[in-house]
Amino acid sequence: MIKSAAQAAHPPSVRLHQVYKAFGGKTVVDDLSIDVAHGEIVALLGRTGAGKSTVLNLVLGTLTPDSGTVRVAGLDPNANFLGLRGKLAVSFQTDRLLPWRTAVENVELGLLILGRSKEEARATALSWLERVKLGDAADKYAHELSGGMRQRVSLARALAVDPEIVLLDESFSQLDHVTSRALRADFHRIAREFSKTCLLVTHRIEDALDMADRVLVLGAPARIQLELTLTDGQRRDEQLRARLHDEIAAALGGEEHPTDPG
Numbered sequence: 001m002i003k004s005a006a007q008a009a010h011p012p013s014v015r016l017h018q019v020y021k022a023f024g025g026k027t028v029v030d031d032l033s034i035d036v037a038h039g040e041i042v043a044l045l046g047r048t049g050a051g052k053s054t055v056l057n058l059v060l061g062t063l064t065p066d067s068g069t070v071r072v073a074g075l076d077p078n079a080n081f082l083g084l085r086g087k088l089a090v091s092f093q094t095d096r097l098l099p100w101r102t103a104v105e106n107v108e109l110g111l112l113i114l115g116r117s118k119e120e121a122r123a124t125a126l127s128w129l130e131r132v133k134l135g136d137a138a139d140k141y142a143h144e145l146s147g148g149m150r151q152r153v154s155l156a157r158a159l160a161v162d163p164e165i166v167l168l169d170e171s172f173s174q175l176d177h178v179t180s181r182a183l184r185a186d187f188h189r190i191a192r193e194f195s196k197t198c199l200l201v202t203h204r205i206e207d208a209l210d211m212a213d214r215v216l217v218l219g220a221p222a223r224i225q226l227e228l229t230l231t232d233g234q235r236r237d238e239q240l241r242a243r244l245h246d247e248i249a250a251a252l253g254g255e256e257h258p259t260d261p262g
């Protein structure tokens with residue numbers, strides 16, 4: 001990968017070095033090393049059971065490696081949970097919105113927890129809802145929003161605290177193809193505009209091809225089987241995309257793997 005000046009000036013935002021993890025004698029992560037540079041978008045693709053969630057939990061610090069090291073913004077995430085507050089944000093497959101709060105109240109919650117004033121939190125939350133094209137829905141409750149809109153609120157909530165690193169855990173997987181494609185495009189635009197470092201975990205090839213600078217295909221146990229890089233110009237080249245799609249599908253094990261035709 002060619003490094004930008006910003007990337008060259010920063011240490012990797014996320015670093016896994018020779019990480020090994022087993023559950024009950026079964027190896028799930030096997031000698032995995034990944035560096036995600038500042039501002040880079042990396043997709044981890046793998047079949048069910050490949051260990052994607054385990055890798056994500058290691059980055060979140062909710063799991064510790066049996067051996068090897070994990071660093072997030074230079075910190076051990078397991079030992080520095082509070083130190084990473086506000087630096088690391090996650091968006092999950094389900095939106096996890098609080099149903100008794102409106103969209104804007106959901107987005108401002110993280111800001112209030114970080115100690116921002118009510119006025120500042122409200123203004124920041126509203127600006128993020130505008131960026132995800134939900135300015136008109138600020139006062140609606142979750143049950144008044146579609147699945148795609150709820151996921152947009154969830155992304156606004158993750159981004160509003162201005163994290164250095166955003167983790168996406170199958171964030172677009174439950175949405176229909178048209179909705180998820182629009183959301184991926186908007187997320188990609190925002191991530192670029194704000195130079196966010198993103199690690200996205202997905203089983204959908206289209207998620208990776210639409211957003212990632214680098215695609216890592218994991219075999220089981222989690223070990224890199226294929227690594228591809230993709231520029232924004234290349235991702236718009238339909239022929240190249242089709243070829244990369246096939247290459248990734250083959251590495252994932254062909255037709256057993258769910259793909260996204262949309």
Ligand SMILES: Nc1ncnc2c1ncn2[C@@H]1O[C@H](COP(=O)(O)OP(=O)(O)OP(=O)(O)O)[C@@H](O)[C@H]1O
Nearest residue numbers: 023024028046047048049050051052053054055203
């Ligand atoms: N806490 C745990 N205790 C025991 N086994 C676990 C634990 N967490 C994960 N595993 C096992 O590790 C393997 C990898 O699971 P993981 O959830 O990381 O895979 P995944 O790629 O995220 O799969 P999916 O796409 O289905 O979520 C599976 O065999 C799973 O049963």
